[in-house]
Each structure stands twice: as C-alpha cells, then as structure tokens.
Amino acid sequence: MRKIDYHMHTRFSADSEASPREHIEEAIKKGLNEICFTDHKDFEYPFMPFDHDASLYFLQLKQLVNEYKDKICIKIGLEIGLDMNYINEINHYIESNDYDYVIGSIHVISKQEFYDPADFFKNKTKEQAHLDFFNETLTCVQTFDCFNCLGHLDYICRYGPYVDKQINYDQCNSLIDEILKTLISKGKGIEINTSGYALRDTAGFPNYDIVQRYYDLGGRIITVGTDSHTSDRVGQHVEDVNHHLSRIGFDDVTTFTKQKIDKE
Ligand SMILES: [Zn+2]
Numbered sequence: 485m486r487k488i489d490y491h492m493h494t495r496f497s498a499d500s501e502a503s504p505r506e507h508i509e510e511a512i513k514k515g516l517n518e519i520c521f522t523d524h525k526d527f528e529y530p531f532m533p534f535d536h537d538a539s540l541y542f543l544q545l546k547q548l549v550n551e552y553k554d555k556i557c558i559k560i561g562l563e564i565g566l567d568m569n570y571i572n573e574i575n576h577y578i579e580s581n582d583y584d585y586v587i588g589s590i591h592v593i594s595k596q597e598f599y600d601p602a603d604f605f606k607n608k609t610k611e612q613a614h615l616d617f618f619n620e621t622l623t624c625v626q627t628f629d630c631f632n633c634l635g636h637l638d639y640i641c642r643y644g645p646y647v648d649k650q651i652n653y654d655q656c657n658s659l660i661d662e663i664l665k666t667l668i669s670k671g672k673g674i675e676i677n678t679s680g681y682a683l684r685d686t687a688g689f690p691n692y693d694i695v696q697r698y699y700d701l702g703g704r705i706i707t708v709g710t711d712s713h714t715s716d717r718v719g720q721h722v723e724d725v726n727h728h729l730s731r732i733g734f735d736d737v738t739t740f741t742k743q744k745i746d747k748e
C-alpha cells in the first residue's frame with residue numbers, strides 16, 4: 485500500500501507558518517510515495533480570514549513539484565470549507581482553479597465555528613450539537629459536488645464545553661450511514677485524518693468503525709492525511725493507518741490528478 489500524506493497546510497493557510505519545502509523534505513525523509521498540499525479556503529470564518537492566494541500558491545508549488553519530481557510525487561490541492569451560505573461562490577472557486585484534489589470540510593455552521601468561544605455549542609446538549617453537526621455534514625455532502633473526499637468526518641468530538649466529548653455513536657450512526665451512502669453514490673471518498681491520534685491514541689478522524697462501515701457499504705475511495713500545520717507532523721501515523729486499511733480490506737489508498745482518480 486502506498487504511503488501518502490494528502491492533508492497538509494503551509495504558510496498559504498492563515499493558521500500555519502510552515503514552509504512547503506520543509507514539508508516535502510520531511511515527506512522524503514519519512515519515505516512517503518506521494519503528498520498533496522491542501523491549504524485552507526473558507527469563504528467566511530469568524531475572527532480570522534481563511535483566504536487563499538491561488539495564483540501565488542500555484543506559482544510557488546509548481547516550481548517545487550518540478551524541482552522534486554525525481555524524488556517524490558507532489559500534488560496541489562485545497563481544503564475547502566463547505567458552507568451552505570456560499571454554495572455558488574464555492575463551486576465557482578473550485579471550477580476556476582486547477583486543483584489535483586479537494587477536501588470538503590465542515591468548519592463553520594451558520595457563521596459559527598467550533599473553537600473557543602464556540603457559539604455553536606451554546607445552549608445545546610452534547611447530543612444536540614453532534615446531531616446538528618452530522619445533519620449539516622449530510623446536507624453539505626448532498627449539496628456539493630466540487631470535492632473529492634470529506635475531511636475529518638467525526639472531528640466534532642474535539643470541541644465543545646463537555647467533560648466527556650465522545651460521540652454517542654448509537655445515536656449518530658444512522659446519520660453517519662446516510663453521509664457514507666451519499667458519498668459512495670456520488671463517487672466521493674473519505675480521508676483518515678491522523679490529527680485524531682493526538683486525541684484518541686489509536687485512531688484518527690473518523691474512527692476505524694466508521695471506516696469499516698464505509699468499506700462494507702461499498703466505499704473504496706480513501707486518502708490518508710496528517711493535517712500538518714508544522715513540518716514535524718508530516719507523515720505521522722501513516723504506516724499505522726495503512727495497517728488498519730489493509731485489515732479492513734482496502735488494497736491501496738486513492739490518489740488524484742486534476743480531481744480524477746489516478747489509475748495504476
Ligand atoms: Zn479541516
């Protein structure tokens with residue numbers, strides 16, 4: 485199974501200072517076969533602009549793709565914040581740029597994000613907040629076609645003012661099933677986001693039960709990404725994820741060029 489890191493942020497994201505070159509060097513050091521830069525674009529984010537200079541991004545990254553072409557395969561992607569308030573803008577933005585791969589992520593719901601002070605959680609039980617999050621995720625995956633994989637499917641458990649932030653999967657499983665079935669019917673995949681290992685020790689986002697469910701429902705489009713905002717995290721836990729993916733039944737991970745799946 486190929487080793488890939490398909491979720492990396494650099495100084496082209498508002499929340500990272502990382503150098504793209506250092507990410508590449510780290511990926512080579514860790515023996516990865518392929519990486520994809522996926523800097524942030526969110527049309528509206530409370531407190532912080534997540535804007536994206538696409539022309540400078542492509543200009544600088546294409547030079548690196550070329551410079552390193554004999555050492556590692558590098559793709560140029562984007563993590564787009566799926567937001568029901570900006571459907572046309574998001575679709576137009578993705579169409580206007582030549583990304584190899586697009587992660588669709590839910591970062592903001594009705595102008596509310598999940599970090600502190602996180603109005604999203606105010607006056608909500610944990611169960612209600614989680615159901616709201618998965619309902620919005622379902623609406624987004626039904627509405628948008630411009631992405632290839634859904635980002636960090638159950639990462640809402642990282643946030644909220646609750647002592648036990650864990651998701652009650654018995655309560656959310658039917659909604660998660662609908663999300664997975666919608667993705668599969670639309671030819672979309674999921675990512676395993678290894679930033680989840682910092683919280684869970686033994687799994688990323690989503691947990692492996694959900695990955696198994698995606699596989700059992702027929703899903704075969706899967707990427708692995710670290711969500712690195714610093715170079716030391718590039719490639720972290722990728723081998724462990726690959727081990728779990730083999731156990732679940734996957735032959736390989738999925739890679740993309742110009743938003744089309746690479747065929748071996
Ligand atoms: Zn994200």
Ligand SMILES: [Zn+2]
Nearest residue numbers: 491493563711
């Ligand atoms: Zn990210």
